[in-house]
Amino acid sequence: MDFITGEIVGILLFFIGLYGLMTKKTIVKTIMSMSIMESGIFLFYITINYTDGSVPPIGQAQEAAFVDPVPSALMITAIVIGIGVTAIGLTMFMHYKQKHGITHWSRNRNQTGSEH
Amino acid sequence: MPQTSRLFHIVRIAFAVIGAAVVLFLFLNHSEQLDTPLMDYFTADFLAQTGAQNSVAAIYLNYRVFDTLFEALMLMVSVMEVINVSWANKHAEQYKFEKDDFNRKNNSEIVIRMVGIIYPFVLLIGLYIIINGHVSPGGGFQGGAVLATALITRYLVYPNFDLDLHTLEKLEKFLFLSIVMTPVLYVFMQIQPADTTLSHQIYMVAMNSLIGLKVFSGLSIIFYRFVFYEGR
Numbered sequence: 062m063d064f065i066t067g068e069i070v071g072i073l074l075f076f077i078g079l080y081g082l083m084t085k086k087t088i089v090k091t092i093m094s095m096s097i098m099e100s101g102i103f104l105f106y107i108t109i110n111y112t113d114g115s116v117p118p119i120g121q122a123q124e125a126a127f128v129d130p131v132p133s134a135l136m137i138t139a140i141v142i143g144i145g146v147t148a149i150g151l152t153m154f155m156h157y158k159q160k161h162g163i164t165h166w167s168r169n170r171n172q173t174g175s176e177h
Numbered sequence: 178m179p180q181t182s183r184l185f186h187i188v189r190i191a192f193a194v195i196g197a198a199v200v201l202f203l204f205l206n207h208s209e210q211l212d213t214p215l216m217d218y219f220t221a222d223f224l225a226q227t228g229a230q231n232s233v234a235a236i237y238l239n240y241r242v243f244d245t246l247f248e249a250l251m252l253m254v255s256v257m258e259v260i261n262v263s264w265a266n267k268h269a270e271q272y273k274f275e276k277d278d279f280n281r282k283n284n285s286e287i288v289i290r291m292v293g294i295i296y297p298f299v300l301l302i303g304l305y306i307i308i309n310g311h312v313s314p315g316g317g318f319q320g321g322a323v324l325a326t327a328l329i330t331r332y333l334v335y336p337n338f339d340l341d342l343h344t345l346e347k348l349e350k351f352l353f354l355s356i357v358m359t360p361v362l363y364v365f366m367q368i369q370p371a372d373t374t375l376s377h378q379i380y381m382v383a384m385n386s387l388i389g390l391k392v393f394s395g396l397s398i399i400f401y402r403f404v405f406y407e408g409r
Contacts, residue, residue, distance in 0.1 A: 064205075068204065069201060069204075069205075072197060072200050072201055072204065073197060073201075075197075076193050076194075076196055076197035076200070077193075079193055079196070080189065080190065080193035083189045083192065083193065084186065084189050084190075110213060110216070117314065118220055118231070118232035118233065119230055119231050119232065119312075119313065119314065120224075120230050121224050121230075127216075127220045127232070129213060129216045130216065130219060130220060130232040130233045130235075130236055131213075131215050131216055131219060131236065133233050134233045134236035134237045134241065134244070135244070137233065137237060137316070137318050137319075138237065138244050138245065138248035138318075140318070141248055141251075141252055141318055141392065142248060142251050142252070144252075144255075144396070144399075145251050145252050145254070145255030145256075146255070148255050148256075148258075148259050148399045148403075149255050149258050149259070151403070151407070152258060152259045152262055152263055152402075152403075152407065153258075153262065155263070155264060155407045156262060156263060156264040159264040159268070160264060
């Protein structure tokens with residue numbers, strides 16, 4: 062089980078989200094796929110440049126090497142931005158659905174159901 | 178027609194699988210060992226330079242404070258969008274809240290009792306994470322999210338819409354102004370006293386508190402808008 066690292070799982074999650082974006086015609090599922098892609102990117106970045114035995118970058122004790130703090134500091138802002146993007150997408154979807162009655166990426170207005 | 182759509186389906190699955198395989202192959206076989214100059218610079222002497230013992234807090238509050246500014250702007254823009262673009266603004270007459278609806282939905286005695294016990298501890302740990310964000314794992318973003326959990330548990334116990342969201346939105350805009358002004362004055366323009374050991378600590382605690390309150394108000398506004406306006 063040595064090959065299951067955070068980077069590989071992150072890449073797989075990204076492509077699972079890309080598959081959802083390509084195939085699903087429901088708008089809510091598109092937003093969910095975007096969130097899954099975001100999670101893959103977060104996981105990839107958080108586990109990048111990790112070596113065994115390193116300590117968290119807190120304090121000045123240098124008995125072991127620090128973990129890279131740069132990806133953590135980048136992802137801590139990216140997670141909040143991801144929440145904002147998801148909220149914007151869901152609100153625009155609700156507005157669109159109430160105004161035009163469309164829940165799918167389709168020209169057929171009467172298309173319903175979740176099997177797409 | 179179903180034949181071609183099935184063909185397209187298989188093509189899409191093949192595209193995703195082949196893309197994942199190619200990226201994984203490149204990542205595993207051609208991973209180039211890069212230097213980490215940013216990490217070396219940020220972890221070399223961050224306690225003396227920024228006054229924070231947590232290096233992540235040192236990065237997002239001092240070294241790379243631009244990221245934090247624009248992240249705060251992004252959250253505020255999303256909150257303004259959630260409030261102003263909503264369809265329920267122009268059609269508020271269809272969004273009457275029925276009291277019976279609330280009473281019927283939330284009648285779990287166990288949840289209400291347990292949340293009443295947990296509620297002060299949630300507030301306590303949120304404030305602890307915010308205040309100690311620069312000396313221990315934590316910070317404004319995480320503590321703000323924990324504080325927003327307190328308002329969500331309040332919704333579980335008492336699902337009523339007497340919360341003034343406009344006051345929260347004004348508070349968030351004021352907090353965003355403070356978040357912009359504090360690093361501009363302290364970090365960029367270097368308005369600091371001669372001995373910066375204490376003022377760095379005060380700056381860290383103040384910025385973490387501002388960010389925590391801002392994330393708290395933003396997430397609470399998004400949650401309450403979604404629960405009470407977008408939920409039909």
